[in-house]
Amino acid sequence: MGEWVIGAFINLFGSIAINFGTNLLKLGHDERERHSSLGGDGTNVKTIMKPIIYFQSWRVGILFFAVGNCLNFISFGYAAQSLLAALGSIQFVSNIAFAYFVLNKTVSIK
Numbered sequence: 001m002g003e004w005v006i007g008a009f010i011n012l013f014g015s016i017a018i019n020f021g022t023n024l025l026k027l028g029h030d031e032r033e034r035h036s037s038l039g040g041d042g043t044n045v046k047t048i049m050k051p052i053i054y055f056q057s058w059r060v061g062i063l064f065f066a067v068g069n070c071l072n073f074i075s076f077g078y079a080a081q082s083l084l085a086a087l088g089s090i091q092f093v094s095n096i097a098f099a100y101f102v103l104n105k106t107v108s109i110k
């Protein structure tokens with residue numbers, strides 16, 4: 001198997017990991033906002049926001065994002081940039097899927 005195939009697979013996994021991490025980061029920020037918007041007595045009074053580092057989904061998202069970027073960097077050692085740039089469409093498709101399944105966002109055509 002050629003080295004370019006290895007580079008392409010590494011790039012695919014890296015791109016998907018970056019998108020998954022980005023969606024987990026957004027989920028962590030949404031959780032933080034949801035926790036801060038409810039007061040202690042159930043009213044909609046803003047309270048002091050807890051630091052984002054304390055939310056598990058945000059920490060896992062940072063890890064996936066960092067590992068995905070490292071994988072993308074490594075993939076350039078195995079395959080040409082002209083080949084790997086064409087695989088960027090995978091990020092668009094995976095972002096739609098993760099937004100629907102992770103963030104429960106409605107996917108619509110506008």
